[in-house]
Amino acid sequence: MLRAESLTLRQGSQVISRSLSLDFARGGITALVGPNGAGKTTLLRALQGGHRPSGGRITLDGLALTDAGRRRWQARIGYMPQESRASDGVTVLEAVLLGRAGTLAFHLPDAELRAAATLLQEFGLLELAGRSLATLSGGQRQLVFFAQCLAREPEVMLLDEPVSALDLRHQQTMMRALRRLTDARQLISVVVLHDLNLAARYADRIAVLAEGRLRAIGPPREALSAPLLSEIYGVTVRVLRDADNMPLVQSLV
Numbered sequence: 001m002l003r004a005e006s007l008t009l010r011q012g013s014q015v016i017s018r019s020l021s022l023d024f025a026r027g028g029i030t031a032l033v034g035p036n037g038a039g040k041t042t043l044l045r046a047l048q049g050g051h052r053p054s055g056g057r058i059t060l061d062g063l064a065l066t067d068a069g070r071r072r073w074q075a076r077i078g079y080m081p082q083e084s085r086a087s088d089g090v091t092v093l094e095a096v097l098l099g100r101a102g103t104l105a106f107h108l109p110d111a112e113l114r115a116a117a118t119l120l121q122e123f124g125l126l127e128l129a130g131r132s133l134a135t136l137s138g139g140q141r142q143l144v145f146f147a148q149c150l151a152r153e154p155e156v157m158l159l160d161e162p163v164s165a166l167d168l169r170h171q172q173t174m175m176r177a178l179r180r181l182t183d184a185r186q187l188i189s190v191v192v193l194h195d196l197n198l199a200a201r202y203a204d205r206i207a208v209l210a211e212g213r214l215r216a217i218g219p220p221r222e223a224l225s226a227p228l229l230s231e232i233y234g235v236t237v238r239v240l241r242d243a244d245n246m247p248l249v250q251s252l253v
């Protein structure tokens, strides 16, 4: 269990969140949604250990995140920021292998290469293996960084808008892979999404954040209510049901 307890999060002198508490269980995908500037990235970075809360605590299986334990904490986490950076000279294969940097020594075992190739194959990147990241499209780069995250074999996946540059098919590819691995490896997965319908389709729970406050958390059918969404986004929102009785969010002009 990943747990945030009474967090205070600041950016400079601005308080982003106060008394923010939420839990993330193994085997579950939580979608973090909410308007621009709501504090989603700040929360994700706090969970990853890259942003130090000014109050409260974060624990993983009861073990608290501390300055001294930060590196060990981060070794358990696959984190994909909104914009992943890598030096342009790095190839696609090297980028995925960099996900294994904590494990590899000077020798690269065949099994590691095969595992990286399997990941590249899964995301349709195998023929790009030797290309430098600088020559890829934004969506292709996003897939590479997702594969790099998976290569780490983390216990926790923290993904910040991982599908923002992906076409419809690749959005499904990534979210399906996340679902499958979350189930198979009992990962704790937290994913920031702006597409509420994608969130409803793949997440077990949706956490709605606005102005740093948790306004709703629960299964998609409960968390995505038209009055709440209309209020926090400032547009008229209608929530319909699809054939599987899942919420279908429409914004009206």
Ligand SMILES: Nc1ncnc2c1ncn2[C@@H]1O[C@H](COP(=O)(O)OP(=O)(O)OP(=O)(O)O)[C@@H](O)[C@H]1O
Pocket (backbone or CB within 6 Å): 011, 012, 016, 034, 035, 036, 037, 038, 039, 040, 041, 042, 043
């Ligand atoms: N480095 C920074 N310095 C100062 N303020 C910051 C910094 N990063 C973020 N903020 C502010 O903190 C607040 C929360 O930002 P955050 O990036 O966490 O929001 P978000 O919900 O992820 O937004 P988006 O959906 O636009 O990515 C915003 O008001 C933002 O302007």
